[in-house]
Every structure is written in C-alpha cells, then in structure tokens.
Amino acid sequence: MHKTISFKQTLLRSAVVAALCGAGLAQAATIVIQSRDPAGVGFNDTTPVAPVGGNPGTTLGEQRMFIYRYVADVWEQALESDVTITVSAAWEPLACTASSATLGSASAWNFWYGFQGGAPDTWYPQALANKLAKVNLSEGQPDTTGFNNVDIKTQFNINLGKEGCLTGSPFYLGIDGNFGTGVNFVETLLHELGHGLGFSVLSVQTSTGKRINRAGTAYTDDGLPSIWERFMFDNTQGKTWLNMTSAERKASAVNPLGLAWVGPNVVAGAGMLAATPVLKVATAAPGYSGQYPYGTASFGPAVGSGMTLGSISTIAPDTVGAGQGCLPFNGADTAASAGKVVVIDRGTCGFAVKAKNAQNAGAIGVIIANNVAGAAPGLGGSDPTITIPTISVSQGDGVKLRAAITASVPYGMRGKVGYATGSLTTDPSRRAGADALGRPLLYTPNPLVGGSSVSHWDVSASPNLLMEPNISPDLGLVLVPPKDLTKSLLKDLGW
Template identity: 65%
Template sequence: MRTQQFSRTARSLVAAACALTCLAAEAAAIKIQSRDPAGFGFNDPTPAAPVGGNTGTTLGEQRMNVYRYVADIWEKNLDSDVEIVVSAGWEPLACTATSATLGSAAAWNVWRDFENGKPGTWYPQALANKLAGENLSNGQPDDGTGYGNVDIKTQFNINLGQPNCLAGSGFYLGLDGNAGDAVNFAATLLHELGHGLGFSVVSVQTSTGYRLNASATAYSPTGLPSIWEGFMYDNTARKSWLEMTATERRQSAINPLQLAWTGPNAVAGAAITLAPLPVVKATSPAGAVPTTPYTASSFGPAVPRSGKLGVLATITAQAGELGPGCSPFDAANAAAVRGKVPIINRGGCTFAEKVKNAQNAGAVGVVLANNVAGSFAPGGADPTVTIPSVGVLQEDGERLKAAVAAAKAYGSRTQPGAVTASFAIDPNRKAGADLAGRPLLYTPNPLIGGSSVSHWDVSAVPNLLMEPNISDDLTLSVSPPKDLTLPLLKDLGW
C-alpha cells in the first residue's frame, strides 16, 4: 500500500444515521487501466467459448468483460464526482496444488487533512477524492510504475487451476454465478474492489496496533487513526479503537467475536440481513447445558433449522493419527460413535476427512470443535459425505464434551446417561452480530495478516461478500437484505 498526504484547511466529517432507503447512490465512474503486456492476462489471445453470459471470444477479453461487469456494479452503487481509477493486472501469485492466493486489492494511496475529511485521519484515496470533490493525486509525479497515482491496485493469480496451483479449480469467467467447482471471478473481484474502496482498516498494523505516522513513513504507537477505527467497538475492553492504546488495539484484533461495527447504516442493515442465530440445544440428565452457536459445514447435506441432531459422543486419541478423527476409527471409537454424533477437535487433516471417517464408523452427524479461540466455517468438499456437520467454538466444544462425561453417571449399569442434541434458532440473536445487534468483524486468534479486522466475521448467516472466504452461495449484491458491504462503506462516508 502506497501512502500520500495532502494538507488543506480541514473540517470534521459529519456522520449521520441514514435510513436504508438512502443507500441508493447516484453514480460513479470507474476507469480500468490494464498493466498487462501484450499476449498476457487481459491481452491473452487464447480462443474461449462464450460462457454464462460472457460473450468474449478470447481468454483476455472474457477476463476484462468480468472486470467491466463488476466495475459497473460498483458504479451503480456509489456516488462520486471524481473518477475512480483502478490498475488491474494478472500475476503469478503464491500457490500450491491444494491452496492458492486468488488475488488482492488495496487503496494504493491514502490521504489525510483534506477538505471535507475528518482532521488527522487517514482515508483511502477513492473516498478522499469523493469527499474533497477533486482528484487529490492529480499533478503528483508518478513513481515510475505507471500506476503511482491510481486509487486502487488489483492483481489476480494467472496460474490458478494449473497442476501446481489449486489444481483443477481455475477462475470461472461467466456472469451468472454458476461456477461449480471453479472460483467465481466476478464475486472474487467484487470483494477485492470493496477492499480498495475502503473496506479495510487501511493504515493500522494489526500485529502491533501501530498506526501510520503523519509523514507516511512508518508505523508508530502515536500515528494517526484511519476513518475505519471510529466504528470499531470492542465489547470486552468497552472502547472504540479511537480510544485505545496500540497494545489494546493489538489485543482487540485477536479478540474473537467481540469486535463490533457500530456504524448506523451497517447496524440497520444487519437487522434485516442477518438471520436468527442457529444453535445446538443439548439436554442432559446431569443438568442444563448452554445453547451452542454453530456454523454449518460447506460440505455434506444442508443443516436443518430445527430438528434432532442425535446423542453426543466423544472419541479418544488413536496411535499414529495426524489429528483427532484423521484416521479410520478403531474398534473402540467406532463403537462409541455408532448411531451418535461425535465431538471432534479441529486439526491434523481436513474437516471433510474427519467427518467421512466418522460417517464410515456409523456416526449420524459430527460436531467439529475449534482448536483455537474464535469462530470458523468448516470448509472443504466431499460429495460422498451424507451426514450433517457443524463447527463450534473451542470453549463450547469443551463444554459439550464435559456434559457428555458428566451425564454418564446418571444412566443405568447397561445404559450410561446421555446428552441429546438438536438444532434450533435463537430468535433474540443474529448470526454474526453481538448482543446489541451490531455486525462482528473477523478477529481470529492467532492473527491472520491481511484478513483480521478488515472482514466480516465468518459466523454471519447468510454468508457475506466481505468475509475472508469467497463462498459459492454469494450473490453479486452489496446491499441489504442480501449483504452489508455498501452500508459499511456508507458509514465511512461514501
């Protein structure tokens, strides 16, 4: 991320609550500047058959068609008198046969102390230009790259889908969302441009809590805040990030399920977008068991909103396994889970492998417990998995296992007491929001650089565009009642 500064007479940005009906914007203009050389990326002449509404006849043309289509979505949702300039390119990004960096985007310049901005506060350039009513980088000398003055810089993985780069799962270039096992480029690009427009903490180093200093030369404990920070409220510390020390910000960035967004547009949007909180309810002869929020796995059958899950069970460690449930179950574990729902800790292998091993042993469902603090969405794919599975917090998994152990003493000699679990919803809570209904930001522990704080939490239902993972059920909407991206950007000043 490059930084620039521009000093003018400053006055505070006045933030006002806005009814959701005001989210419809007038218009903005987005200019796409390709930095790809001839024959590469957007200029790739490889013939391609039209797909999913994309009528391009070469690979490069189809890529640019998706880019233009997504840029048009943002144009219709934003209001700015200043053209938004995006530098776009395709590059060989980090990847292996089983994982890959799809792409990235960020504000390439950030500004402070400009007209109509909040004094002493960093803004991404596209938003700063909108508020100032002019292109703040106009007339600034380029840094030699050819894109030194752009608002947003993006790059996407040219090798995706090749044998050494998430083999077989390349970008889908259709516009209809029917990506199948491929990666939906339209949804990925919509997400990344959201970051470039301002869906990011921008000028805070989350690993230290330091901020970018006034001269834009380094991060320091006494640096200037970003416009993002005034809407971040930590329910544990009971402070916004504007009120915190660097140490407190660093701790808040790894405080799972406790960092909420307080902007009035996003809070209002959450009320009509987020679903009631799905929970596992457990009954035990040993006494009450707290309801347990969960996130459904991306594989296996759909989890019902209500109905019996089954009798909970635990498993024991097996010699030589990579992690709990990672090897075919031995006789003792198979007997323990047959017709039941084992609680299996995360780690050692994929979630789908754990669930498949439990299924092969006769389990009727699986509760996957995190092995670190924070929520998670059990991802993966295996079409042969036919039993439901859900992910729960580390502490909730431990509580459920303790309840199973405590219940055994309440049975008979031949039939130990058992904990029975069922699916339900908590009508008083929203999935992905705190107790006050404010949407939660992603704060896993340990920190995930580049993802922590600058995304919605993965506990949100439905899946949101600006979560850290691109889900296959996303639409290309950025507004309630389907999404919360635009309301957050409106909170920032868009």
C-alpha cells in the same frame, strides 16, 4: 481470501485541497480498469475457451476482463463520485498449495489526510478521499511505484486450479453462479474491490496497534487514525479504537466476538441479521445441557432449525501428527462413531476430508470444533459424496461438548451408557454476528490473522455477508440490507 499489502508499498500523502465543484448531487461512480499484464498473459491470454454461464468471451483473457467489467459495473451503480476510480489489475502467481491458495488481493494504493471534505488529521483511502474532495488528489503527483497513482491495485492467482495450486478448483468465469467445484470469481472480485474502496483498516498495524505516522514513513504510537477507527467499538474496553492506545488496539484486534461496528448506517441495517442458529444439547448430566452457536458447511446436505442430529460422540486425539480425523478411522474410532454425531477438532486437513472419513466410519453427522478462539467457523470445501450433515462450533464450545460426552456416560438407563444428544434450533434473543446490542461484529480471532483480522465481518454472521473473510456459496450482487451490509459500512465511512 484476502492478503493486504504493506504500507511501504503504498503512497501515503497529506493534502489541503479546495473542492473544484460547488454543492450539488454526486453522479454514479465511474471505474476504469487498467491492465498491467504483459502480452499473452492474464487479460491478454489468447487461449480459446467456450462461452460459459453468460460470459460471451471466446478467449481466457476476454472472459477474465468481462468479469472485471461486470463487477466494476455493479460497484459503479452502488457508489456516487464525481471523480473517476482507477483500478490496476493483473493476473500473477500467488501463494498456493494443492489444498489451499491465496485467491487474490486488492488494496487502496494511496492514502490521504488533510483534504477539504474529510475529517481532520484522518487517513482515507484515495478513492473515498477523491470523492469527498471532489478532485483527484494524486493528479500531477510524482509516482515512483510504477502503478500510475491508481486508486486500487488488484492481483489474482493465475495458477488457481492447476496441479499443486488448489488443484481442480479454478476460478469460475461465468456470471450465473454455477461454479460447482470452482471458485466464483464474480464474488471474489466483488469482495476484493470492496477492500480497495475502503473496507479495511490498512493504516493500522493490527499486530501492534500502531498507526501510520503523519509523514507516511512508519507505524508509530503517535500516528494518525483511520476513518475506520471511530466506528470500531470494543465491548470489553468500552471505547472505540479512536480513543485507544496502541496496546489497547492490539488487544482489541484479538478479542473474539468483542469488537462491534457502531456506524449509524450499519446499525440501522443490522435487523437483516437472523436469529442465531444454535446446536441444542440435551443430557441428564447436570450442567451440560444448553445452546451452542454453530457454523455451516459448503458441502453435504443443508442444515437448519428443526433438524435432529442424534447422540454425540468423539474420537481419540491425534497422536501421529496427521490431524484428528484426517486419516481413515481405526477400529476404536469407528466403533465410537458408528450411528453417532462425532466431534472432530479443526486442523491439518480439509473439513470435507474429516467429514468423509467420519461418514465412511458410519457416523451420521460431524461437528468440527475450532482450534483457535473466536466464533464457529464456516466450513469450506467440496465433496459431492458427503451425505451426512456437518456443522462447526467454537473452540470453547468444543471443549464443553467433549466434557458433556464424558459426563453423560453414567446417566444411561437399563445398563446402557448415557449420551448427550443434539438438535438444531435458533436463539431469537440474539442476532447472528452481532453483539448484545445488535451491532454487527468485526472478525477478531485469536491468534491474529494478518490481512484478515478486523478488516472483515465476523464469520458468525447469518445470512453470510460479502465481506466475511471467506467467500460463501450463497452470496449475490446486492450490497444493501436486507441482503448485505457492505454499502452500509462504506456509507458510514463517507461514501
């Protein structure tokens, strides 16, 4: 999960600075972590713990800092810069409930334009601006925020896993990936530092399309563009954000599967994206057979091409406000689900809760239909007792599937009702998470998701990418193709 900070909390500055160094090869980056936790809190928590998963720390604070340093080392080797990158880090109470939580956030803390080495009149996050200018642009500048003009500010949820805060799913502080029902802190931090380094369009207010003005005091229609905008191409409008009005950018931010990244490094690496996985629906009802892109779940058995799911059914709409599939199935829904793959709308309760209720009712599979426009979502959650496959489809495809179920009924044989059936395959003509030209898509659901929309890869990407809006269980530490596209995008920006 990612939550950005308001630009009002960020220092935005202009600079005309000559480079201190002549031409030459940049060195591997150096990242310094500055803790702002008080005594006994966060990194200074002295609670004894046993070493876990390759983390040798013997206190909770030591283990947290070990992961920070471990992830910072990964980023150091991935980047080149002659200027030290400073990260302010803390553990703080963040928004959460028993079933959901803000894991943490990170953001560039200063933005610059008008420096030597950057595009004219274009906002850059400070770590990248420093790299291009070959000097620390904030050195000697007054600081009124209390964060010492750092490049990146981070905070993570100190209450995660406690009662009432994603209960029972704390951050896993090992480095071996065996996080079980916990949240993999290595991947979470790797993702958030990516935002702080520049994987974000923070200088544009996506809800209005307005940009931060030259003075850094307000979002306006005549504000300066971000370096991000020249690589964001809307296939509906046929132009980049750089050449759009505020109203056009606002519309593009909620154009599902319509906004592509056209930077040369990303496009060159996009061949790593797999053929689109699709649910193949077959029915005797005319006009309803076809292919529907699907997303996968972090729980239940693995799914993939060649799997036959079976006959598709659905249950009654929710009428009590609990959310479809969120309560144990009644007699009618049980009868409709037994031996079938049941379509259930997303919403209200967790995906695993819906799947478990369907399994208890005798379903042999579950299809979660999205409740907002956009791609089929990835399905997070955990329940080791779920043994049936679960996939997701888009909101529009969910409507089509229900229509296919109804239309198929008259096409049965020998006095039996007809069914639509589903199996899993791939569409080799389409890359998962890319447009028709093979350019990776940015995350643009409708309605807008503040702090996530536009500043992530779309959830339809396969394999899963580090900078999607959700942390997937199959991520690693490699940031370049054929494993990932994070470094490729940062190179397009100038890293």
